[in-house]
Amino acid sequence: MRLSRLALAAIIVALIVAFFALDLTRYFTLDYLKSQQAVLEAYFGANPVKTALVYFVVYVAVTGLSLPGAAVMTLAGGAVFGLFWGTVIVSFASSIGATLAFLASRFLFREWVQQRFRANLEAINRGIERDGPFYLFTLRLVPVFPFFVINLVMGLTPLRAPVFYGVSQIGMLAGTVVYVNAGRELARIDSLSGLLSPSLLTAFVLLGLFPLIAKKLIDALRSRRALRGYPRPKRFDCNLIVIGAGSAGLVAAYIAAAVKAKVTLIEKHKMGGDCLNTGCVPSKALLRSAKFVAQVSRAQELGMRSASVEFEFSDVMRRVERVIKAVEPHDSVERYSGLGVDCLTGEARIVSPWAVEVAGKTLTTRNIVVAAGASPLVPRIPGLDKIDYLTSDTVWEIRERPDRLVVLGGGPIGCELAQGFARLGARVTLVEQVDRLLIREDPEFSAMVMDSFHNEGIDVRVSHTAVEFRVDEASGAKFLVCEHAGNRVTIEFDRVLLALGRRANCTGYGLEELGIGTTRGGTIEVNEYLQTRIPTIYACGDVAGPYQFTHTASHQAWYAAVNALFGAFRRYKADYSVIPWCTFTEPEIARVGLNEIEAKQKGIAYEITRYEIDDLDRAIADEEALGQVKVLTVPGKDRILGVTIAGAHAGDVIVEYIAAMRHGIGLNKILSTIHIYPTFAEANKYAAGNWKRAHAPQAALRLLAKYHAWRRG
Numbered sequence: 001m002r003l004s005r006l007a008l009a010a011i012i013v014a015l016i017v018a019f020f021a022l023d024l025t026r027y028f029t030l031d032y033l034k035s036q037q038a039v040l041e042a043y044f045g046a047n048p049v050k051t052a053l054v055y056f057v058v059y060v061a062v063t064g065l066s067l068p069g070a071a072v073m074t075l076a077g078g079a080v081f082g083l084f085w086g087t088v089i090v091s092f093a094s095s096i097g098a099t100l101a102f103l104a105s106r107f108l109f110r111e112w113v114q115q116r117f118r119a120n121l122e123a124i125n126r127g128i129e130r131d132g133p134f135y136l137f138t139l140r141l142v143p144v145f146p147f148f149v150i151n152l153v154m155g156l157t158p159l160r161a162p163v164f165y166g167v168s169q170i171g172m173l174a175g176t177v178v179y180v181n182a183g184r185e186l187a188r189i190d191s192l193s194g195l196l197s198p199s200l201l202t203a204f205v206l207l208g209l210f211p212l213i214a215k216k217l218i219d220a221l222r223s224r225r226a227l228r229g230y231p232r233p234k235r236f237d238c239n240l241i242v243i244g245a246g247s248a249g250l251v252a253a254y255i256a257a258a259v260k261a262k263v264t265l266i267e268k269h270k271m272g273g274d275c276l277n278t279g280c281v282p283s284k285a286l287l288r289s290a291k292f293v294a295q296v297s298r299a300q301e302l303g304m305r306s307a308s309v310e311f312e313f314s315d316v317m318r319r320v321e322r323v324i325k326a327v328e329p330h331d332s333v334e335r336y337s338g339l340g341v342d343c344l345t346g347e348a349r350i351v352s353p354w355a356v357e358v359a360g361k362t363l364t365t366r367n368i369v370v371a372a373g374a375s376p377l378v379p380r381i382p383g384l385d386k387i388d389y390l391t392s393d394t395v396w397e398i399r400e401r402p403d404r405l406v407v408l409g410g411g412p413i414g415c416e417l418a419q420g421f422a423r424l425g426a427r428v429t430l431v432e433q434v435d436r437l438l439i440r441e442d443p444e445f446s447a448m449v450m451d452s453f454h455n456e457g458i459d460v461r462v463s464h465t466a467v468e469f470r471v472d473e474a475s476g477a478k479f480l481v482c483e484h485a486g487n488r489v490t491i492e493f494d495r496v497l498l499a500l501g502r503r504a505n506c507t508g509y510g511l512e513e514l515g516i517g518t519t520r521g522g523t524i525e526v527n528e529y530l531q532t533r534i535p536t537i538y539a540c541g542d543v544a545g546p547y548q549f550t551h552t553a554s555h556q557a558w559y560a561a562v563n564a565l566f567g568a569f570r571r572y573k574a575d576y577s578v579i580p581w582c583t584f585t586e587p588e589i590a591r592v593g594l595n596e597i598e599a600k601q602k603g604i605a606y607e608i609t610r611y612e613i614d615d616l617d618r619a620i621a622d623e624e625a626l627g628q629v630k631v632l633t634v635p636g637k638d639r640i641l642g643v644t645i646a647g648a649h650a651g652d653v654i655v656e657y658i659a660a661m662r663h664g665i666g667l668n669k670i671l672s673t674i675h676i677y678p679t680f681a682e683a684n685k686y687a688a689g690n691w692k693r694a695h696a697p698q699a700a701l702r703l704l705a706k707y708h709a710w711r712r713g
Helices: 002-021 024-028 030-035 037-046 048-064 070-116 118-141 147-154 161-171 173-186 192-196 198-227 247-258 273-277 280-296 313-331 333-338 412-423 443-455 550-566 596-602 617-621 655-662 667-671 682-694 698-711
Strands: 238-243 263-267 341-345 349-352 355-358 361-370 374-376 404-408 427-431 459-461 465-471 478-484 487-493 495-498 502-504 537-539 580-583 588-593 607-612 628-633 640-647
Touching (some): 037 048, 037 070, 048 070, 048 147, 070 118, 070 147, 070 173, 118 147, 118 161, 161 173, 238 550, 247 273, 247 333, 247 341, 280 412, 349 361, 361 550, 404 412, 404 487, 412 427, 427 487, 443 459, 443 628, 443 640, 537 550, 596 628, 596 640, 628 682, 655 667, 667 682
Parallel strands (some): 238 263, 238 361, 263 341, 404 427, 404 495, 427 459
Antiparallel strands (some): 355 361, 374 502, 465 478, 580 588, 588 640, 628 640
């Protein structure tokens, strides 16, 4: 098989080299076609069958070898054979040649590509197996990419060859007719005035408009297919119905009301969603109280002989509840009703692309935005059903501090809560399956957090896989059994907190019945406009992914709402180019853009510039001299690819880099910006200064040294 591949590759390369070496490209230009037009027409008149056969074979060879010239040959087909026969010959020749290129690509490269990029291609392969013919038809009808590229790329996918040929035959027909017709009209030009003939101008206008018309046609066909079988209401109760009143849903409803649309917001539980009730707000309130306890323990570092704090865990949890109540009015029914949003409580169910059932009645709407959020992921571990486990949703209900707490999961949620509970006096064991915490961050930042946890007495167990939970029936003692380095390890605990991530809420409200699918990551399938396969239904926030952050949910909500309300006139692609986040441990770990792990995975060239925060005056004064600014830039340039900051206030300090990346500002401009002294934000300027020193023009500096020496005499 390998010899066969090498032989075929050698033949193809030899033919392509010969094509260019013999300068055969000169025969595939418009000028040559015009110069030989009369000869070709005369030869065709004398030898019609032979001419058609030779033309057919050459066309197949050109497309099969992916050589330049197919467009000119199509024009020649119209010029020589006319519209009907030119279309017939070109249609079959182009489809056969494309299929040969497809088969050659498959035979030579598919096995290697599929093995080399297996993980990256799984989702693409599933999509091709499910909707490959439709994707190919769309590409054939809308020639955004050169057809020869489509032939070669499709050969690397699971698409069957007969399907490829059949779809290509049909999909390329419209474009073939337009190009052949242009060639036929081109053949009629016999003077300069012929350039202005209405028929020729029409042909070239069609060439220019064809991609736009074809795209509109494809969109219309896709929408028609998705909406088939659902009766469209004659009038609508709403312009927009939003399902879910979390961060995404609130912003979507706010935007709709702001532009005077009639919008209904449906929430089955509490306004504010996870962020207000079980996520960002309560966790940060808990961490603030825990940080105060930790700061008291550091009194001597700040010049105090002693300090102490007395507290009851239940009081801390009541404070958390009080903070939620204080923030609650921002997301309340009263506020949003005042803004013009019709707020309903109940479980929503989408019954058609234009209708939602809630509280026993059916509302019709032009569009729907799904912002149903996510729920804590509960793993299938034997014995877990016998444990009264906690999640990031339910942990806020407890009023008694667990003496021995196991936190399962070393991601952002697990790390934040583990540190918070440890500082409030719980003996915390943090269990993580992989070999380090915060696996999405670069290793040095994971190590900083792990060192901090060790110093605070948290028992960190990395490379530990949870196997089962056990309960001693006699004593009631609870144990987690883990596997570590081939051995079984038993950890006794009082309570266990599951912090293994969150799963999008995609089921239970009608999406399955409408055929709206989910991605491999378990989120709703949406396009770049956050539109599902049903064109009237959009999704945003945690339920749509790919990020599960409050600020990203709000960001997506703008696109979903605007596209739903005004998509008939203009649509906006969701922009994920600059997405920041922060893990609020101590030290905080904040990031925007690429880190070193991702840059290596994606094969992106980069340079690293670092600034150690133990050198920062304000950090030294605050006894917070720990951390680092790590900046990735384009090699030799100051354009920022990504930044990670570890240290106090990292989530605030990184904002300057977020703005810089969003607006194309490089390190040189950050360096030239005045930063207040002494602040933590100065770390950004010093990092930029380190980059500048590393890229100083050494030759020019040597000349300057000689100049100044000369000036001194």
